[in-house]
Amino acid sequence: MNGNAPIKVLLVDDEGLVRSGFRLLLELEDDIEVVGEAANGAEAVEQARATRPDVVLMDIRMPKLDGIQATRQIAATQGLHQVRVLILTTYDTDAYVFEGLQAGASGFLLKDAGPAELLHGIRVVAAGDSLLAPRITRRLISQFTARRTADQAAEARLAALTGREREVLTLVGKGMSNDEIGGELFLSPATARTHVSKAMMKLGARDRAQLVVIAYQTGLVSPQGS
Template sequence: MPERPPGKAPIKVVLADDEWLVRSGFKLLLDVEDDIEVVGEATTGAEAVEQVRTTRPDVVLMDIRMPKMDGIEATGEIARTVGLNQVRVLILTTYETDAYVFAALEAGASGFLLKDAGPSELLHAIRVIAAGEALIAPRITRRLIAQFTAARTTVRTNEDRLAVLTQREREVLALVGQGLSNDEIGTELLLSPATARTHVSRAMGKLGARDRAQLVVIAYQTGLVKP
């Protein structure tokens, strides 16, 4: 994704990880980017919430395993806080902590990235999240969501929860659940990207979804997309 146009405010980022070396490495990488600014650091989930309330960042790089309050709890706290609607949480995880990803998405995370991702992938992820695209690594995310949703019982039936959607919005939701972008949805359904984006926005509003990642969760929870 291209950098922000000249004159546009940089993407503000908070780093939340209890390992100093990890935070330092991320900060060194981000500090040299003209369109990204690190505005805060935290070693616990509680500190992360406080930093977010104070600095109002665009993106939080959130580790899952932290003392006092873990990354999932902190993500939920941020998502529930009035006035922090525009803050996007990017969960940092390892293969050992993948079981927590679905819970993090339910809590309000906008996506996740494996900790062993390369520098270019991290920078791309931050820019995508800040631009509102929300979901990172869709192939991996789809597999994880499918795996952990399969073991859960949906409280409401497909028809009950999706009754507010038009048939076209259901089709769009199913494709969002499969990880397709607006451009790809438009191609699949013979719609313009702008029209596809409108359908996505309407589905989000009707279902009370915080962002695109939440739509993916709902698509699996309701059985619209099968594991």
């Protein structure tokens, strides 16, 4: 994304009042531009293709096509690789959030997040980082990965990583930032970022959020240890 251009945001929610509220908030910001709205997942995919937003604020429960399916379609659409999906959910026990991360979302926020938290989330995701609400991320991912065992392909999947990249992936899975990873492994933040980028490329991860999912799925990070 061009650092001088406003962040283009697509609003997706089946409630018109919710979309209007978000629009009013976002239009007050000089660095954010609302480029479209959608009332269901099918419209979200169409609007994403038409407007090429930087960030999609995506509700989960919608008619015709839910937010998870819409996220999956957007992530798989040629030309939309740079589109980031930020899922908004009402409940902190929402089982669909983990599926959303697997589908390609860059993170999620609770709908009761304050204006400052929402604006911060949009800017973080637009910059290419993941946003995993600290109130629920660790417990939520643990809850749903605890029901899945690391499959037999886990070691094969990780075989492409160097030992250092595997260490970095483990720390990403524990929620550490590049600065924290650097401190833990005695690396500069820039070097830590390089290792994270290489791990993303080798594992085919869209962003940091998917690295967290992979770290749990492959057993590098155990739910009990979180």
